[in-house]
Amino acid sequence: MRQAADGAGLSQSLERGLAILCAFTPGRTTLGISELAHELSLTRSTTHRYVATLTSLGFLEQDDATRKYRLGPRVLDLGFSTLASLELRELAAPHLRRLTDTTGHTSNLAIRDDTDVILIDRVRGRPGRYHHLEFTLQVGSRIPAYCSATGKALLAHLPRPDLDRLLDRIELVQRGPHTKTDKNALLAELAQVRRTGLAVNDEELETALRAIAAPVRARSGEVVAAVNVAIPWSPVAMSELVNRLGPTLQATANDIAARVI
Amino acid sequence: MRQAADGAGLSQSLERGLAILCAFTPGRTTLGISELAHELSLTRSTTHRYVATLTSLGFLEQDDATRKYRLGPRVLDLGFSTLASLELRELAAPHLRRLTDTTGHTSNLAIRDDTDVILIDRVRGRPGRYHHLEFTLQVGSRIPAYCSATGKALLAHLPRPDLDRLLDRIELVQRGPHTKTDKNALLAELAQVRRTGLAVNDEELETALRAIAAPVRARSGEVVAAVNVAIPWSPVAMSELVNRLGPTLQATANDIAARVI
DNA sequence: ATATCGTGTTCTATTATTCGGAACTATCGT
DNA sequence: ACGATAGTTCCGAATAATAGAACACGATAT
Secondary structure: OOOOOOOOOOOHHHHHHHHHHHHOOOOOOEEOHHHHHHHHOOOHHHHHHHHHHHHHOOOEEEOOOOOOEEEOOHHHHHHHHHHHHOHHHHHHHHHHHHHHHHHOOEEEEEEEEOOEEEEEEEEOOOOOOOOHHHHHOOOOOEEEHHHOHHHHHHHHOOOHHHHHHHHHHOOOOOOOOOOOOOHHHHHHHHHHHHHHOOEEEEOOOOOOEEEEEEEEEOOOOOEEEEEEEEEEOOOOOHHHHHHHHHHHHHHHHHHHHHHOO | OOOOOOOOOOOHHHHHHHHHHHHOOOOOOEEOHHHHHHHHOOOHHHHHHHHHHHHHOOOEEEOOOOOOEEEOOHHHHHHHHHHHHOHHHHHHHHHHHHHHHHHOOEEEEEEEEOOEEEEEEEEOOOOOOOOHHHHHOOOOOEEEHHHOHHHHHHHHOOOHHHHHHHHHHOOOOOOOOOOOOOHHHHHHHHHHHHHHOOEEEEOOOOOOEEEEEEEEEOOOOOEEEEEEEEEEOOOOOHHHHHHHHHHHHHHHHHHHHHHOO
16 A cells, blocks of 8 residues: 555554654643644544554553542653753753842743744742742743743744744734834834843833843854843833843853753 | 564654653764664664654754754743642741741751652752752652651551552662661651651761751651651750750641641 | 443454665765 | 765665544533
């Protein structure tokens, strides 16, 4: 017989099995066989075989009481391996630490994955007024690039054609009180980010959350990551904060960059 | 044809595909097709098909220069979903934070997975003398239970037959200067942990690293997690530290337990 | 109590899907 | 230039996956 219909040379079973894993999200942590089967348009028996395989390998666990399934600790190992593979994270760790020590604010290191930004390390600032995200955002979290400081720092330095294609694919949803939902306004802002070397998020992702980010450039010139400091709301003007924290932030980004291959 | 030889009713393709993902470890972050094929005893063409599938789904990435593969960011999403499914982590977060604020030391929350302990949350203490593990250990890290404070707190409250079967399966490898490598000595210590409600790690996992842990009991009485504080080496005697920190630690563990279903 | 529905689970004949050898191409070091 | 090794593609053979039906169990409704 011919190879798989559309994706030539791809493994259907593996694809389906992974789809099962991906059906579990932070919002839907336990799922039953029938639920999964329906969601992925598979028969119950097929779904069960995959689930049994995943369970026997430790990627899923079955709840004794409800007989439903949830993600197993084995998955954490994989995630951990991924993080470890990002040597950038290790190189950056002491610099992030220092940034938080000098500014008092939570600092983050993020990379871009397509239209999103992924948090790959964070150092929490002094305990104080937390906003909601302080708890929700964890290492590994994914947030839309267009409404975050690190995201804009990363987008701004993308080659123009790539940026255009990317922006065409995303919808600029209103996430916070000042989210930029107009494509041209966003493009103008990204141009400014390129000029100043700093990106800003002023309650664009969530109320009361502001942040300033700087890009980390590899020797090749390519922007490979971004560092930010998250600032809980205060009466201080954003421009004042940028003046105060910008140089420190850029120095940190440069220090990290200096250690990247 | 009959179903798969040994594991009846399991999916070979899924098993193999996941084996490929698991071949990537923090120590081996990039692998080529031939390397993988050899390691898993598969042909290159079969391996390539799985790898292509994983790549098209974002679980692997191909390095443009070397043509080798590494784990993709998609894997992080899974790990994050797993962490989120551990509601325990959320409940415990503020208490961990408080524990670190009052003691000044790094505190950790861990659960057991078979013979290992998995770190599911951590709050770093004041910057100061770090030992090696401070950087190596991350949320998601896995360490052997027998030579860690949290591990011993978790093992101690296991039903005796389960504990025996588990200990038979592990080798008590010397990891730090004071690792307990004798099974009877370990059993005696676990008995003491049951009496005092506190477990101790005095340079058993790594030089200069000491920790004290307390078990978190669900209402059912079952020990579901353990909290610890990690203490960089100091001339203070371990027993003195236990007297000083023990009550705070147990109070924290109880506060967390009170919020568990 | 009894019936009904919905679970998760097991079985099996059929066939679509995966398998692996061989051929192809690109890159590297000699 | 050359050989060696890498990743990649092809295609017929046949294995491993498929889906339907039947089972066992529990919860709910009658």
